[in-house]
Amino acid sequence: MMTKTLQDEIKRSRPFECLEEEVALNLARTQAHLAEPVYKLLKQEKLSGPLHNILRILLGAEPDGLPSLEIADRMVTRVPDITRLVDRLEQANLVKRERSTEDRRVVRVRITPEGKEKVESLKPKLLDLHRDQFTSLNRKELQELNRLLVKARR
């Protein structure tokens, strides 16, 4: 791709009437920018963001597992169709389902050893990637960014 000319840069940075809107846009841009390499990495393991998210949640919920809707509730993004996400993981033998005996309405989902191995093998790669992605910010800036992101949700 060509290097952008100054004029191009100016064109695409329209003036903002409102700081809040600028933050909202930069939040979306930065998230998209940083998430893409992550998705690419996950894809090599035949996972999507949500699928990986489920596995991480279940890894933290060992050994009892969790009901489907509890998983959905903990996801980063809202998922209106947790059933078929779990389906895909189950077909790949990364999780298994079991109907609860106390309350036969709930289906308890647990991560399998294969699933566990997959998440854990991804962990160091993601760690490296994230470290690499945030080199432009120093420790203090990272902490401040983190604090502001958390505060923005309240």
Add this chain to the structure above:
Amino acid sequence: MMTKTLQDEIKRSRPFECLEEEVALNLARTQAHLAEPVYKLLKQEKLSGPLHNILRILLGAEPDGLPSLEIADRMVTRVPDITRLVDRLEQANLVKRERSTEDRRVVRVRITPEGKEKVESLKPKLLDLHRDQFTSLNRKELQELNRLLVKARR
């Protein structure tokens, strides 16, 4: 929904081995959290995030419009299929396409008066929404957050 118990809160806040990973996760969470009401608003106007994004880009590119791939290049998120996004906007009479005469490979896309009206009618609503969403941060914090988000992309 029930109020979460302390135990629930503890369970879901796993310790982070690495600050960068924590920032990445909070970035994703905050973005998802703030974007959802926006999508809900857009949906009322039969628009998705990407469709609205295209309209805003084209509003800023009046009156000449832009080639399809130039639009794709300016989008917040990567879109591998700009053609059919533009298709949908064209069917709704919000944009129109025209084959360029200089270079017959390029298709120039322009926003229509209807499209313009739609984006502009959404503008104040989004403004209100974004203002409301960031009330937990003061001016200085918003500016700092914005600065860090921009810096994180370099």
Add this chain to the structure above:
DNA sequence: TGACAACAATTGTTAAAACAACTATTGTTT
């Protein structure tokens, strides 16, 4: 207890996104 609301999950269907292969046009090279 019987009726009914609430809840957990699934299924059917439609819409949207992702990916790859393809067409048409222009630029380049010898």
Add this chain to the structure above:
DNA sequence: AAACAATAGTTGTTTTAACAATTGTTGTCA
């Protein structure tokens, strides 16, 4: 000029996501 590469967009196909309706089970309460 002919051959070939590069570019802009489109089309076909497969996945994935979103929404609504449905099933089965449990809780409630008159």
